[in-house]
Amino acid sequence: MEQVSMEMRKGRWSPDEDSKLIHSISLFGQGRWDSIAHVAGLKRSGKSCRLRWLNYLRPNLRRGKITPQEQLLILLLHFRFGNRWSKIAENLPGRSDNDVKNYWRTKVQKHAKEVHCEINSQQFRHFILYQWMPSLLAQQIPTSSSSEIIVTENDINTCPNVNVISSSTHSFVTEDDSNIWNNLSSFEDGINISHDFSTPSDMTLYNYSSHDEDDQYCCHNYWASAEMLSLDEMDLSL
DNA sequence: AACTACCTCAACCGCGATAGC
DNA sequence: AGCTATCGCGGTTGAGGTAGT
Structure with a gap:
């Protein structure tokens, strides 16, 4: 006792x-x-x-800032697992559930506040999918070839606390380096992260601009399938 | 230099699940 | 079956650090 x-x-x-x-x-x-x-x-x-x-x-703990690559994984895994921090942390070698939880509270919730969204709202999920993730992809990788990240319908729809949105598959294609996918794949646990090095024929090039964490003005291009909701339909103003 | 506001993250708390008796 | 101890998880707090004024 x-x-x-x-x-x-x-x-x-x-x-x-x-x-x-x-x-x-x-x-x-x-x-x-x-x-x-x-x-x-x-x-x-x-x-x-x-x-x-x-x-x-414990040995092999990673210290320091969460990298863009890890941020991307956290966002992806949160679609699938919700606030199951330990489950998410299992896929981030060297990070504890506390690290993930702290990241979510300090960064993601702050972001939600900045864009005037409820953290679990459909609108904020759109923000993550159509702005944040492409931004992370663009940040971390110098250009060389294009890759694709796929968030499945299941990922979108099974997230607890969130209303279903009505599209089947959400894809991002960005200028990329293949290493990221090798690394991401090594964490993969049922998440559909795929890559091919050609531009899918049914995709449209989108671009948008934003301010990054250091408040620098950034322009991003990415490809998205026609099944995705139009960016024009969303209020993505910062 | 001093004060304030904000941020980060280590640590605590409460609760539910599980194991062992 | 019921009780107790232990573990693990998610939510929350607050000390310390940093940036801004």
């Missing part, structure tokens, strides 16, 4: 506590977190030890 909370230390972990926890886990492995806390001589709850390990101390 956990000890009385009055005896427990809370707040930021010290380097000394970290090394005690790491040492204890190296001896006994993960799990039985209360025992680990006790054996390590830490006045911390098992819960706190587990969290510290998973979010900060």
Whole structure:
């Protein structure tokens, strides 16, 4: 049983506590977190030890900013899984569910606010699909060949908390480098990310302009299928 | 330099699920 | 079957850092 909370230390972990926890886990492995806390001589709850390990101390954690590539994946995976942060994090090597959750709260919710949309509204989903994702694709990749990213009808329609929108397949094609797709594919878990290097005949070239995160003026071109809703139908004003 | 506002992210909390007795 | 301990997840908070004035 956990000890009385009055005896427990809370707040930021010290380097000394970290090394005690790491040492204890190296001896006994993960799990039985209360025992680990006790054996390590830490006045911390098992819960706190587990969290510290998973979010900060475990090997191969990625630190630093979420890359555009990771952002793209988070947006895609959120279409499929909703607020299942741990599920999303499974597909982002080295990132914890906390990282994903923090990204969503600080960046995505902020974006929704900026475009005057409810985070789960159809309108904001359109913004993600038709502006944000193409923008991320354009940001991260120098030009060389074109690739395509496909968000399936299922991805669009199965997102919890969101009304269905009425198109079958949403595709983005952008000037691209094939590496991104190799990397994305390595994270792939049932998500339809495909690439071909020709322009689909049933697609139309769209372009739009926006301000990026550094408030620089950007122009983007991308191809979209005729099945997609027209950009003109949406209020995408920033 | 001092103050304020905003942002980031580590950590806590509550709750439900699961395991073990 | 019922109880308790433990784990894991999602939501939330708040300390510390940074940018703006």
